[in-house]
Amino acid sequence: MAEESVTVAGGVIEEPCYRGRRVAVVVPAYNEEDLIGETLDGIPDYITRIYAVDDGSSDRTGAIIDAYARHDPRIVPIHHNPNLGVGGAITSGYRRAIEDGMDVAAVMAGDNQMDPAYLPGLLDPIIDGRADYTKGNRLINETYRIGMPAWRSLGNSLLTFLTKIASGYWQMMDPQNGYTAISKKALSEIPLNSIYQGYGYCNHLLVWLNIYGMKVQDVAIPARYGREKSKIRYSTYIPRVSKLLLGNFLFRLKTKYIQMGFHPLAFFYFAGAVLTPLGIIGGLVTLWEKFVLGYSVLFVHGTLSFLMLMMGMQFLFFAMLFDMQAELQISGGQ
Numbered sequence: 001m002a003e004e005s006v007t008v009a010g011g012v013i014e015e016p017c018y019r020g021r022r023v024a025v026v027v028p029a030y031n032e033e034d035l036i037g038e039t040l041d042g043i044p045d046y047i048t049r050i051y052a053v054d055d056g057s058s059d060r061t062g063a064i065i066d067a068y069a070r071h072d073p074r075i076v077p078i079h080h081n082p083n084l085g086v087g088g089a090i091t092s093g094y095r096r097a098i099e100d101g102m103d104v105a106a107v108m109a110g111d112n113q114m115d116p117a118y119l120p121g122l123l124d125p126i127i128d129g130r131a132d133y134t135k136g137n138r139l140i141n142e143t144y145r146i147g148m149p150a151w152r153s154l155g156n157s158l159l160t161f162l163t164k165i166a167s168g169y170w171q172m173m174d175p176q177n178g179y180t181a182i183s184k185k186a187l188s189e190i191p192l193n194s195i196y197q198g199y200g201y202c203n204h205l206l207v208w209l210n211i212y213g214m215k216v217q218d219v220a221i222p223a224r225y226g227r228e229k230s231k232i233r234y235s236t237y238i239p240r241v242s243k244l245l246l247g248n249f250l251f252r253l254k255t256k257y258i259q260m261g262f263h264p265l266a267f268f269y270f271a272g273a274v275l276t277p278l279g280i281i282g283g284l285v286t287l288w289e290k291f292v293l294g295y296s297v298l299f300v301h302g303t304l305s306f307l308m309l310m311m312g313m314q315f316l317f318f319a320m321l322f323d324m325q326a327e328l329q330i331s332g333g334q
Helices: 036-042 059-070 086-100 116-127 150-167 182-191 201-211 234-259 265-293 298-331
Strands: 003-008 009-013 023-029 049-055 074-082 102-106 133-135 180-183 216-220
Touching: 023 036, 023 086, 036 049, 036 059, 049 059, 049 086, 049 182, 059 074, 074 086, 086 102, 086 182, 086 201, 102 116, 102 182, 116 133, 116 180, 116 216, 133 201, 150 201, 150 234, 201 216, 201 234, 234 265, 265 298
Parallel strands: 023 049, 023 102, 049 074, 133 216
Antiparallel strands: 003 009, 102 180, 133 180
């Protein structure tokens, strides 16, 4: 796409843009000296700004970024010392995008894992007003998962389910996909300083987007794996992010459905979270009384435990249903 005339704060200037919008790409990079050059080379010509963030790398990543910036005026080097984490790197790029008046900010990791051919698919829904935040989805079918290791696919599926509950975006899939784009409106409203700085940032960001009523849309993008090596270790990553998501879930319920306006689903979630485990524990205690202690209380205690379990599950299902309806209201019923 050729350069176009766009109106900015200082007047009308000639600079690259996409469909008349100023688009930035944030490139978080940590020890990516082998791939950061390929990543920067592949960013399309229609991108207005490229915020290449060297997140405290110990290799030549920062030097390579600086060298590219000397030959490409679109590249804005950002150097962190010490390392802040991928969330911190992306947040730094977002802040610069706000300062420079970008209309949309996309994220393409410095390991050349994001195919630039699919970038318009992320930008178009935002420019058309159909979404405030778009993200890649590699889990939509088996063909798109080709190249994704089995252990990563399993971990991603588990985190997808947990993130649906925590964020309230029930139609969303593949929350770990870092190939995203976000609107100027969303960036200006959500509290960037409160977003988690590590690898769980993408899950945490979805929670804040839901609280502020932003429309999120998945875009089908195949997995792309080459010479990059994932820095995520799912054996420790899943437990850590699961704990984070539990806290995010409780924070979202308190903020959105109690403080900002009361909704009964907060009560249903609470009642379900109490009654369901009590019913399970009661059932186990009843079996212990019957087969270990020999008490003849199976019918009475068993019935009470079963009723608590059923009521708890019903409360949880009602809460999830209300949450799904709230998501449909955000998306306008689409």
